[in-house]
Amino acid sequence: MRINRREFLQLTGAAAAGVALGPLAGCGSSGGGSSSASGTLTVWGFTGAIEGVQNQIKAFEKKYPKVNVKLRLFSYDDIHANLLSAILSGTGAPDLASIDDSRLASYVEGLAPMNAHLSQYQSQFVPPTISLSSYRGNFYGLVTDSEPMGMLYRKDLWDQYGLNADAIETWDDLAAASAKMQSASGGKVHLYALNDNDTAAYEILAVEQGFGGFYFDTQDRKVIVDQPAIIDAVTALKRLWDAPGVLQNPSGGYSGNAMTALLKKGTIATCIVSPGWYPQTLVQNMPEQAGKWRLTRVPAVTRGGRRAGYQYPTVFVVPNQSNMKSLAWELEVMGLTGVGARHLYAVDHVLPAWAPFFDELKAKPDPFFGGQKVVEVWNAIAHDCPPIAFGKGFLQAQSIVSTHLTDILTGKVTPAVGMKTAASELRSKLHLS
């Protein structure tokens, strides 16, 4: 996919607007020549996402003997600042990089759209992974894993205290069950934990209400956090918070240290916020609990409503600066499909995004979950999700909503007032409607 020189200069020149710095170096040709098979291909990635591509480097170099692949490892948090610096300064960007999908929108002006490849891979990837690596109609790359939101629970504890997971359909059912757990266990075991600033919980409910853009519409032009359906959802969250026996505010949130320690100790019986990658945390830190856990759907906001949420995987992108775009894409495909994908999933135990492998796993029983065929459940959740999208102001929206969520849950303001205030703050800071 080629962009013309004028658009290209606009992109890199924009980065240096008003300041003398900002070279346009290293940007001679636009679009990689797929026929030219020599040079250095730079790849940036982090452990937990890069293993598939890493595994395929040898095979790739065999196919293109004159191309040398250089891989640089980052930590999960740090790759974004570096990629940004490189794109802004017009030099030093890699040919292929893995970034968090929630930040994709911040980079799009510096990335090469891959629309030409979309139709070929659309069917090869589990929904909604293709939609979330697109922004305003442009497709930017493949994802490493799928992250539907489920609910994990300790069947042995639920049984012990007379609770039945199949009877839970709505969040209010869960809140009622919490009271039951509280009295049955004498306060020793909490059914679930919740943080008053937990945007992950909000995001599950937003998707359940049909808002795949979480805080915005999927075209990233409107703020939606004050929509009536969202206010209903937040009200349900408040009831969840107010339920007797809730363990409130474990430090570090749903994936923090306190939560892990409490789960290991058996003080908490359920993880209500559980992305597809979360089970690995349990397997790693409390192997002695194997066989006691089960996976089920998250409850719905209204009876009969959607019971699905989604988080944000890692996406591989090709910066515009690269003059080996086609080769980068090819390496990306090799790393995220076929042999590369199998290797990635074997090493990282994440939920596959590549559909063929995902389908293979569906029939496999998982010993940690007592032989349950968990991938089937994850699959059903993923298919139930509306198209997912991340706006440019996603992280800022998280921060603002988080603050107001605390006020709402602690009872300082009503959900309607809190979300309306959050919406107006968002609109002014992001210049949206």
Next chain:
Amino acid sequence: MIGVNTAHRSLAARSWPARLLLYLGLCVFAAAFLAPFYWMIISALRPQSEFYQIPIPVIPSHLTLQDFVLLFQRSEFGRGLLNSAFLAFVSVVLQVFFSSLAGYTFAKLTFRGKDVLFTAMLATMMIPYMVTIIPNYIIMAHLGWIDTYWPLIIPGIANAFGIFWMRQYCQSIPSELLDAARIDGAGEFMIYWRVVVPLIQPALASLAIFVFLSTWNDFLNPLVFLRNQDLFTVQLWLAVVSHEGNVGQPAIVMAGSVLASIPVLLIFIFMQKRFVAGLTAGSIK
């Protein structure tokens, strides 16, 4: 024997209950300071699956080296240690020399514009570093210094903190000593080198500790300027192994942190021996 120590001769003369209380107090603080470090070592010697076990055992049940093995499998940590040591050593030598020279100058020499220059230097410390990272990167990219150690060494020589520290310390150098040396005909640099430097050993030693520590712990600069894994420092590797995707790997980080803390501790132990009264060593008779 001359030394500040005699001021606290009263310490020795105190009754033994008071001394016991003092040692008790010292030990309470020592326990608070030591305990987390001890936990760090213990966690590094236990498997990851036991990391979150509450209550934390004082003596672990079974020890293993698997965290260290995984650390070296998933990174080039040994190389990282050498790289960090090299960077730290070079930085210490350069920064201690240039800072002490400039600090002494601000403290004891008179020249026009001294106050303005000093204030301006202090002012440079006040801009939060974070907002200069990206323009810094652009400059280094233009110089072709990305993926080298130059950005990590050269700009650091201008260490306002170090100069400030030396200036404060050098204020207590008796001017008579310097005047005497001048009368003897010594040049300005010789005065610094032969007279001042021996007197300010404690300040030099402590600055060495600070520079070593800040270079060793520096994460942001190596992150932004280095590309090639062969050049990675210890902190970069620690960050790399800290997560497998979203899943944290604290036990491995503990193993790496234990190894990373050893050189700094050695430097500290070596340098703190020099905290003996230096300004009296050259007393005029």
Next chain:
Amino acid sequence: MALVARAGSITRSPRGAARWWAKVAPYVFISPFYLLFLAFGLLPILFSLGVSLFNWQGVAQAQFTGLSNYGVLLTDPDFLTALGNTVIVWLGSTVPMVFLALAFAAVLNAQRLRLRGFFRTVYFLPVVTSLVVTGLIFSVLFDPSIGLVNDALHAVGIAPINFLSDPNWMKPTLIMALLWRWTGNDMVIMLAGLQSIPGDIYEAATVDGATGRQAFWRITVPLMRPIILFDFIISTIGAFNLFEEPYVLFGGSAGNIGGTQNAGLVTGTLIYQNSFVFFNFGYGAAIAWVVAFIIFVLSMLQLKLGNKPVD
């Protein structure tokens, strides 16, 4: 003596050359700093000043907005919260830390103290302990359900306190973490400073009949004034730039760095959040410059107050 002979053999007019060098030497000695600063420090600072006048978000196009970022800043509840929190943390940690450090240094300087080197090293350990460990320790130790601190409180009949999530307790916990982590570092500064006091003064004082405590307050503290002043100013700069500890303790997710109701948000994390999470560079730069101005004013005040001549 040999120095004079050498100088004489080099120039024709040794006195003149020496006098010229004596005039020029100070500038030469301080020049490395300024040269390097001009080469590497100045441009980025000017760049960030320029950026603060733009609405520049991520890779998108920047638009000139003049001083509007500063205008938004002064009424932004997040900024005002961060500023207030920072001042509280600054005062709450700096003042006790300086005094604790001086006390430790004084005690650990006594020659007759046993295990002096051991205690010094142990007190320095927190500085060397990894930040990850510090964060882990504090989150586990102070957790309301499983933490030892709350167990102890429970034993005395006090309800569990959520140290890291209760807005009333977050700053005291941060201050405690800072005191634990950095007092040893300050202690090194004070230990070094104590060596600059000649022993004769103490001898004279003891002869005059001064007690240990009198010697400390009448001699040690005044003579340590340049060092104490240094420590206060460095701590001021550090407090307003503080990033790592609040981030590790409160920054659960990238979108919520300040913790509950932003009670743990400080200027350092706010700048980071705007620049490297939201990619809102213009705004982040504006915050940085306002903070720089505040630090400058506070530091100059401290210098003025502290620079009275030492007798």
